[in-house]
Amino acid sequence: MVRTCSLARDDEEVAVDGDGEGRAVVVGGGIAGLLAARVLAERELDVLVLDRDGFGPDRSGPRRGVPQGRHIHALLPRGRQILEQLFAGITRQLVDAGAPSGDLLADTRLHLGGHRFARTHADLTTVSVSRPCLEAAIRGRVRELYNVTFAPACDVLGLVTTPDRRRVRGVRVLRRADGSAEEVLTAGLVVDAMGRGSRTPRWLRQIGCAPPREERVVSDLGYATRHYRLPHEVLGGDWGTLQGPTSARPRGGVLARIEGDRWIVTLFGLLADHPPTDPEGFVDFADSLTFPDVGRALRAGEPLDGPIAFRFPASVRRRYERLRRFPEGLLPIGDAVCSLNPIYGQGMTVAALHALALRDHVGPDGSSDARQWLRSTARIVDVPWDMVVGGDLAIPGVEGPRTAKVRLLGAYVARLHAAAALDPGLAVAFARVMAMVDPPEALLRPSTAARVLLARQRAARPVPGASSPRTGPDATERVQEEIAR
Ligand SMILES: Cc1cc2nc3c(=O)[nH]c(=O)nc-3n(C[C@H](O)[C@H](O)[C@H](O)COP(=O)(O)OP(=O)(O)OC[C@H]3O[C@@H](n4cnc5c(N)ncnc54)[C@H](O)[C@@H]3O)c2cc1C
Structure with missing residues (x-):
């Protein structure tokens, strides 16, 4: 029995009822969920974005549901191109908000494999912005779409299916704000944009389907991040420097100017060689990197906060495309399908590529084909996954088949x-x-x-x-x- 559900949109109530035809529910309002909402809105569907977190129109700081958002989030040039395709003028908007933008090889320093790349113009434009600022900019643009509604503080608890369990017909939702009872929200399409912690594998079991096999590359990565006030010229006019790990020293770091005239520094180490979170140890770790620019810069600067840590034990790829049974009407996207070692900076770009695929996949009437969708998301993941596997396995000690x-x-x-x-x-x-x-x-x-x-x-x-x-x-x-x- 399907009941009517009413959801809070910011501070206003939105009544949602009917059989869900013409409605798409996106579970998760991170980058993948926002981009999914953007492309589904083109299909004249009513799109509802549900998230556990509350995010009012002005929310632009870090939030609980995205703890990784406190750490560096490099937007790869391909990701930026897609964002520009979906939200014309967004790069300009971010630059106007104080984010530096420029060419990857002319305006930033890349150190990979222990070598500093030659400086040249690569025609690869990127923009340097914090994750919360980027997400807020995208959310703001999605909010302008007349057929997208945000429902914050909604914990999605499970799936609703047809009696034969072959098709998903909606989700079970708990509104956190007022402690209401569980409600059912019907929908013709449900997009799983719940990120790495996606509950879909568990939900599949509950409806009698096997969960996907998970492939893992264990790198035992640790991040530590701090913000600094630094002179603009601290990198000789560049606004970013990246040092990747080497086989001899599996640690690295990124220093980048971001909006608000601040610099973000994220240090990292693989194989449990994690950067410390005490202020002195943090700077010593920066000094230990092969190239001195991060350590030197930090000594010239004023820290704005203390270091905070993040542990990323392994890249995880869920092989949904290999399942024999998968319900129609459910579309996993972004990190819910594959969560990649973040030092390669690919996750948001993969989410953007998935969104472009979703745009091609969903029919004008909101129709979709689960098997085709799972295959196309997997094809997109193949490339970054191989890059992560190859890059991680180049570090002795990372376990995996070295074919x-x-x-x-x-x-x-x-x-x-x-x-x-x-x-x-x-x-x-x-x-x-x-x-x-x-x-x-x-x-x-x-x-x-x-x-x-x-x-x-x-x-x-x-x-x-x-x-x-x-x-x-x-x-x-x-x-x-x-x-x-
Ligand atoms: C430390 C770290 C650094 C990273 N750095 C980079 C980088 O430099 N560049 C890059 O491109 N990518 C980076 N990534 C990856 C990037 O964060 C993700 O790939 C990207 O945000 C896409 O994720 P997503 O939208 O699928 O999931 P998320 O961003 O994790 O969003 C998931 C959303 O779902 C919500 N949610 C979850 N469960 C429920 C539920 N049951 N009910 C309701 N809502 C729910 C959460 O609140 C959250 O808002 C990094 C990741 C990590 C861990």
């Missing part, structure tokens, strides 16, 4: 990183793949592979202009030695 392909690609990428320190063309080629603008196969083109393989010989000769002031003589010499080795 011949993984070992070969690992060795190639290590040489590419070294070569990219001196060859701007290779730096661009790698950055475009990392930014998810080009597919990884682009790095295997014969012309690119030849440059990587020849870099060893070129490194033996003096490289004109290699010791540009921003590359620094120390780094360049080290790179040349390493390539020549």
